[in-house]
Amino acid sequence: MKKYFRRIAAVIILSPGLTGTYFLAFFIGKEKAIKLIGPLFTFATKPFAGYWVPKIKSASDFGDFSKRMKKKFWPWKLFFDFSIVEDNSEVFKLNVTYCPICDVIKTFGLSGLTPFTCKTDWRVAKVKEDKWLFKRKHQLSTGDSFCDHTYLKKINNP
Numbered sequence: 001m002k003k004y005f006r007r008i009a010a011v012i013i014l015s016p017g018l019t020g021t022y023f024l025a026f027f028i029g030k031e032k033a034i035k036l037i038g039p040l041f042t043f044a045t046k047p048f049a050g051y052w053v054p055k056i057k058s059a060s061d062f063g064d065f066s067k068r069m070k071k072k073f074w075p076w077k078l079f080f081d082f083s084i085v086e087d088n089s090e091v092f093k094l095n096v097t098y099c100p101i102c103d104v105i106k107t108f109g110l111s112g113l114t115p116f117t118c119k120t121d122w123r124v125a126k127v128k129e130d131k132w133l134f135k136r137k138h139q140l141s142t143g144d145s146f147c148d149h150t151y152l153k154k155i156n157n158p
Contacts, residue, residue, distance in 0.1 A: 010100035038116035045120040059154035096147040102140045114141030
């Protein structure tokens, strides 16, 4: 039941982009439509990703990062499956094992759009790179079995 709720919510959120991609694909082909619509997926998902990641004032406040991130978990647990795999004063790492966005996009046969949604994490990280660093080696959108979202304390070298 939980998976159906997640998929329905993702379909509702993604339907304009999916419909637009199919519409354009009819005229210009699927690959070109994905390349054209994909950046809109990145743009549209940035506010959600930005909400997920806590705001800290400076790199020295990274100790509060974990606590603030965990406070924001409750709405995300409704949609995503994830677990904390590392949590200390230097690193906060999550593994996401289910993403309804990737699931629905792939179900609709438009898996080329999924990397565009995941690109959002890097955009948010770039804006915050003076406060923390972001790394990811694995990604559901590229066929891995999980996404590893790793947030690292920024160490300023003189």
